[in-house]
Amino acid sequence: MRTDKMLQSHDFHQYLFHSDSALMAGRRVVVFPSSAELGPVLAHLVTSRAEKAIASHGRFTLGLSGGSLVSMLSKELLTLPELDCSKWVVGFCDERLVSFDDPESTYGLYKNQLFSKVNIPDSGILTIDPSLPVSECAEDYTRKLKEAFPDDDIPVFDLLLLGMGPDGHTCSLFPDHPLLEETKKIVAPISDSPKPPPQRVTMTLPVVNSACCVAFVSTGGSKAPILKEVLEGREGPAFPAARVVPTNGELFWLVDDPAAASLTIQVERPGSGAKL
Numbered sequence: 209m210r211t212d213k214m215l216q217s218h219d220f221h222q223y224l225f226h227s228d229s230a231l232m233a234g235r236r237v238v239v240f241p242s243s244a245e246l247g248p249v250l251a252h253l254v255t256s257r258a259e260k261a262i263a264s265h266g267r268f269t270l271g272l273s274g275g276s277l278v279s280m281l282s283k284e285l286l287t288l289p290e291l292d293c294s295k296w297v298v299g300f301c302d303e304r305l306v307s308f309d310d311p312e313s314t315y316g317l318y319k320n321q322l323f324s325k326v327n328i329p330d331s332g333i334l335t336i337d338p339s340l341p342v343s344e345c346a347e348d349y350t351r352k353l354k355e356a357f358p359d360d361d362i363p364v365f366d367l368l369l370l371g372m373g374p375d376g377h378t379c380s381l382f383p384d385h386p387l388l389e390e391t392k393k394i395v396a397p398i399s400d401s402p403k404p405p406p407q408r409v410t411m412t413l414p415v416v417n418s419a420c421c422v423a424f425v426s427t428g429g430s431k432a433p434i435l436k437e438v439l440e441g442r443e444g445p446a447f448p449a450a451r452v453v454p455t456n457g458e459l460f461w462l463v464d465d466p467a468a469a470s471l472t473i474q475v476e477r478p479g480s481g482a483k484l
C-alpha cells in the first residue's frame with residue numbers, strides 16, 4: 209500500500225489539481241513547510257489552470273494581486289522551461305493609484321519581474337490608467353474588464369490569485385469598509401485605504417466570487433493570527449478574506465507552516481502525513 213511518505217511532489221500536483229474528487233471537496237487548506245515548497249505548487253496551479261482554460265475556451269484569464277505575491281509568483285513562473293503565455297489575459301484584482309514607475313505600482317512590479325520576461329501580449333494585460341482621478345480610473349478599468357469579458361454580466365476569471373493582509377483585507381477590500389457591501393459595480397474606487405497608498409481601485413466581491421478558481425497565498429508568521437480568525441471563524445462580521453467563497457468555483461488556501469501555526473482545523477500537508 210502506498211504511504212504518505214511515498215507521495216512525491218509530482219504525485220501531489222496530480223492529485224491536487226487533476227483529481228475531480230479532490231476538486232469537489234470545497235475549500236482546501238494546503239500547508240507547506242515553507243514558501244520554497246509552496247512556490248512550485250502555485251506555479252503548477254497556474255499552468256494547469258491555463259492549460260485547462262485554453263483547451264476549453266481558447267484563452268486563460270488570470271487575476272493578479274500585489275504585495276508579497278508578486279515576487280513569489282514571478283520567480284516560480286520563470287523557472288518553468290516552456291512557459292507559453294501567448295493566450296493569457298491578465299487583470300489586477302486591485303491596483304494602487306500611482307504611476308507605473310512608482311515602487312507601489314503592482315503593474316510596475318509585475319512588468320519588471322514577469323511581464324518583460326514572458327510572452328503575454330500587451331493587449332492581454334488589462335491595466336488601470338493611473339493618470340485618471342480614482343472614480344474615473346475605476347470606471348475606465350470597469351470598461352476594460354467588460355470589453356475583455358463581452359459574454360459575461362460579471363467577468364468570470366479562470367483563476368484569481370489573492371493575498372491577505374494582517375488585518376484580513378484582500379484585494380483592496382478592508383475590514384468594516386462599505387465596499388464590502390457593493391453588489392452592482394464590478395470594480396470600485398477607494399480613496400481611504402487604511403494601507404497606503406490611500407487611493408486604489410479594486411475588484412468587488414461579486415467578481416471575486418464569480419471566478420472559476422480562487423487561490424489565496426499566505427506565508428509568514430505575521431499572518432498566523434489573522435489566518436486562524438479567517439479560516440476558523442470569529443464572532444462578529446466576517447473579515448474580507450473570509451467573504452471570498454466562490455459561488456461555483458474552487459477555493460484554495462496555500463499557506464506555509466509559520467502562517468498555519470495557530471490553526472486547529474484539518475489541513476492537507478502534502479508529503480508529510482496528510483490524507484491526500
Ligand SMILES: O=C1O[C@H](COP(=O)(O)O)[C@@H](O)[C@H](O)[C@H]1O
Pocket residue numbers: 272273274275276277302303304370371372373374377378379380403
Ligand atoms: O495592499 C495589498 O495587500 C494585499 C496583501 O499583501 P501581502 O503583502 O500581505 O501579501 C495584496 O493582496 C493586495 O493586492 C495589495 O494591494
